[in-house]
Amino acid sequence: MALQLDAKAPTGPIQDAWDKHRFDMKLVNPNNKRKFEILVVGSGLAGAAGAASLAQLGYKVKVFTFHDSPRRAHSIAAQGGINAAKNYKNDGDSVFRLFYDTVKGGDFRAREANVYRLAQVSVEIIDQCVAQGVPFAREYGGLLDNRSFGGAQVSRTFYARGQTGQQLLLGAYQALMEQVAKGTVELFPKTEMLDVVTKDGRACGIVTRNLQTGSIEAHSGHAVLLCTGGYSNVFYLSTNAMNCNVTAAWRAHRKGAAFANPCYTQIHPTCIPASDEFQSKLTLMSESLRNDGRIWVPQNPDDTRPAHQIPEGERDYFLERRYPAFGNLVPRDIASRAAKREVDTGHGVGPLKNGVYLDFGEAIERLGADIVKDRYDNLFEMYDRITDESPYRTPMRIYPAPHYTMGGLWVDYNLMTTVPGLYALGEANFSDHGANRLGASALMQGLADGYFVIPYTVGDYLSGLLGQPAVPVNDPVFHEAQAEVTGEVNRWLSVRGTHSVDHYHRELGKLMWDYCGMARNQAGLEKALSEIPALREEFRKDVRVLGTGETINQSLEKVARVDDFFELGELMCRDALHREESCGGHFREEHQTEEGEARRDDEHFAYAAGWEWKGPGQPQDLNREPLEFEYVHLTQRSYK
Amino acid sequence: MRVTLKVWRQEGPTTAGRFDTHQLDDISAEMSFLEMLDVLNERLITAGEEPVAFDSDCREGICGTCGLMINGRAHGPAKATATCQLHMRKFRDGDEIVIEPWRAAAFPVVRDLVVDRAPLDAVIEAGGYISADTGGAPDGNLIPVPKAVADAAMDAAACIGCGACVAACPNGAGQLFTSAKLQHLNLLPQGQAQRLDRTVDMVETMEAFFGSCTNYGECQEACPKEISIDFIAYMNRDYVKAKMRNRKLVGQRFP
Structure with a gap:
């Protein structure tokens, strides 16, 4: 039987949908919350934020991470920033514009209702993070600073130097540790999830392996939240951390959760090109660099002169030439493909001719070295450490690299997968980003799911389980899974x-x-x-x-x-x-x-593809969730 | 490049360790230090020997997972550089390189180069947070934070929790780590309500796990994020204040 991909998205005006939905969902009485156990797998932005928020509400929460500390999840490495429709800059931003930009930037392959909610709660995320002590960049008057980022025409990106992901994660981690201290969260570091356990069609627990002792353990709960990130490491070389993997999500897929749009992968335009065959990973240079850096290649593919000896007239600023309106700030997919085209046609630079220049010469002239230093110094230092070249003197060399995966476990509006009681949050789900994610939106989505969506939606599910104890770990379903x-x-x-x-x-x-x-x-x-x-x-x-x-x-x-x-x-x-x-x-x-x-084909492909596991070695079945666009009209994206 | 490695091998927390010597003849100067260890492990696997266990994750110097004593120095010879960001060009052809796990009583060896850094989490658990349950936060711009304050808080918050400060300290002290988190939160207006209790709780938990600070300053030298020992002075000031002040009066500007 084919899976029903019922999005359960509320109907009616999109502006009121989330409010209405929150009202329609059932609540769990405070005294009953402690009777429910929730297992959270992963401790990145979505996992730590979700676990802390659920524990604050009174649920019993267990958090599993394969790291030695929850603070090391890969969210920590996000550099650039987090979007929010605060309109602090008075430059025309609004919830609707963030929603619109995200749907359009995702090339019309996301669910409108989810994206609207994301834009709505973006505003609360900033407030929450400030209250936790996240040291966002400030202006001299003490107010929050914003910058324009990754193809946005408004300044809506909040940042903490080049370490925004680190600071947001530490905020969520600290909130989590407070709950650990209170005894509401039990933490399992160095513990990797290797299976999801289901009984009577519902998720009832997980099987884990302790990475230090090797012991295979069963944990039972009323709901399981997978917050286990993306799968860019399928490419071996990516900007993901060495240990990022798809295992938790994949094991859930094998237990019946549909996997959606796996082919939507984001190749980030500004990474340091590989230097040799022993390269173990690629390093991303924040996209914010494109705000002031200019991307070019020599017009003559055989030009071997160092960058500074190539006169202006012999340089091809190919993004500015091809996309005059957005120039160097075109969305990631477009910037990446443009760079690939230059390298493929022999215009690449560097010893392996596998990169393009990102040049700050003009910015240093225009702004002065001090301002450039203030904005990008930590990135420049990082680049220098890796390549032994200073971007203050020679242009950076960059090339696209796998970075983020928009595909993931299919979830409905409540973030529930096709397995009741099993949820997927953050990059692990198939996300609100459609076929392409805009810069500074991953952090927003991870925290939105964790802080502001799951605390409401999980209650609606749990309210139906009142009076039912969790399946005990000595139940045969756990024994079987452990044995497997x-x-x-x-x-x-x-x-x-x-x-x-x-x-x-x-x-x-x-x-x-x-x-x-x-x-x-x-x-x-x-x-x-x-x-x-x-x-x-x-x-x-x-x-x-x-x-x-x-x-x-x-x-x-x-x-x-x-x-x-x-x-x-x-x-x-x-x-x-x-x-x-x-x-x-x-x-x-x-x-x-x-x-x-x-070239999109909206007539035939305006749907999310939810693939259904049919057994080892068998091809998955395709199920479709049609996507309708009521508020953002389908257009061909143009950044010219 | 040619390098000779002396690598610490230890099968478990309670077994005795030893140094194994390996010669690598064709190392590229462009490789990172950990990529060099990856090459060593590939060779060991091919030869049927168990690879060296070492921790690493992001390999871009931000997650704090990696950390090795390299020729007796935490994170090796390069200033402000985590082990994963260290490149072989910082070594010379023919060098002998001694690789050990973090050396500190608070961080017992689990296997080979992997240590247990749980005490760092325990210090955060003791009070390294601002209590602000989700929901109900006021607008982010309600309380202006002077830029100098936000910048200083960020300087402290840049800590990656790798534990190099502890490993580098002759006393195995945890002051730099603890003070960095304390001052990140204590400098900000949002952190004032819990400032005194936070300081006492974190300092006293730190004392339960780590050695004492005697101002060697090695921690600051080893820190991949160049966290300043000034924060230790601020922490000591806050600790004294926290022990003296009447909590009921801290809401007053001029008590």
Whole structure:
């Protein structure tokens, strides 16, 4: 039977939808809240904010993280900022404009009601964070500073130097630790979720592995929240942290949760190009750099002169030339593809000719070195540390890299997956960003889901479970799941093959980047679809995981994650192949305008694709959630 | 580049450790230090030996997961640089490099180069927060925060919680970490209501886990975010004040 992707989005005027929905949802009496146990997997912005907020309400919360401390979740690495429709700058911003920009920026592949709610609560997020002590940048009068960011024509981005994600996460982490101190949250660090447990069709708990002792444990709860981030590491090289993975979301998918739009991946335009084959990850340089930096390549592809010796007349500022209205501030997908085109046509710069220049020469002349230093010094230092070149003297070299995944577990308006009681928050869900996320919107969404959406929506579900104790961990469903996970661990340890996990991860990443990266076509995707399963079989037979399962064993941690990446990679290719259009981060070479821009097909593809697991080795079934656009009219995006 | 590594290996918290020596002959100067260790691990796996366990995650110097003693220095020879941001170009061809886990009584070794830094979380749990339950926060611009204050709070808040300050300190003291979080919150107007209690609670929890500060200043040198030991002085001032002041009068400007 096909899954019903019922968004449960409220009807009526969109401005009142969230208020109305909040009123319509059932509440849980304060005395009853402590009878409900909620399991939160992941401690990034969504997880920490959600866990803290739910514990404040009186629920019993358990938080699981594979890090040694919840503060290390990858939200910490977000640099640029967080959007909010405060209109502090009096420059024409409003909730409606943020909503409009997000739907349009997402190339009309997001659910309007969700995006409107996101824009609405964005305002409260800033207030909440300020109250927690997040040291946002201030003006001399002591008021909050804003900047324009990533393609927005208004200044609505709040920031804390180049470390906004760090400060927002520390705010949520501190709120979480306060609840730990109060005993309302029990924290499980160094604990990785390896399965979701369901009973009678509802999520009733999880199975975890303690990464230090290897013990496989069962935890039961009335609801399970997956706040486990995105899957960019399927590409091996990405800006994600080394341990970011899809495992929690994928295991949920295998237990019945639909996985939506996996092919929507964001390739961030401003990352440091790879320097050699041993590169373990790519480093992002905040998009805010595009506010003052100018992107160019030499007009002559054979120009080998250092940047400063190439005269103005022989430089091609290709974004300014092709997109005069937005120039260097075009959205990420457009900037990335433009850079790819330059490198593909031989105009790349640097020793491997794999980057484009991001030049601050003009900004330093216009603003003075002091102001440029004030704005970007920590980024410049970071660049200098990695490349040994100072952006004050020579232009940065940048190239796009996988950075964020808009796809993820399908959720309804309440953030519930297709498995009752199982929720997905933040980047782990298929998100409010459609086919392309705007800069400074990931932090906004993670915190919106955690602080301001889940505390309401989870109550509506739990109210129906009043009087029902959580399924005990000695129930057969838990025993079975534990046995399955134990069996998996032992299986990996017994393969004793010849190649390391990283070897196979790198091979998979190469396939994904070549055929399902910044631009895709039918032939490439079909090739990937035949090669990935073959490589996966080889991996399963030949991977080498040494040591035991009773202690820290980092190869063992990785091997299961890479196995899940194989299955995900295949689904990404299938999703990309079926979506016969170009939209946002998904660019099919067959579907482009004469100028090489993405061509959407709204008649056939204005839907979210929710893929349904049909068993190992079986292709997933496609289910569709139609998307309707009542408030933001479908138009071809133009940033010219 | 050619380097000789002396790497600390220890199977578990209670087993004895040892140094293993490895020679790597073809290391690129562009590699990061941890990529060099990745290469070592690939070689070990190929040779059928268990890879060296070490922690790392973001590899861009912000998550605080990584941290190694490199030639006796926390995070190695480069100033203001976390281990993951250290590159091999900071070493010379033919160098011998000694790699150890964080050295501090508060951080027991779990395996090889991985230590347990739970006491850092315990210090935050003791009071490293401003109590502001979700919802009901006033407008973010209601209380202006002078730029100098916001900047100083941010300087302190930049701490990544890696524990290098503790590892670098001859006493294994946790003052720099604790004072950074305290002053991040104590400097801001939003943090005033809990300032005195927060200070006492965090300082006393710190004392339960870590050694004492005797002003060596090694912590500041090792800190990848260059957190200043001035914050320790502020913390000491707040601690004395917190022990003396009548809590009922702190709402008054001129008590």
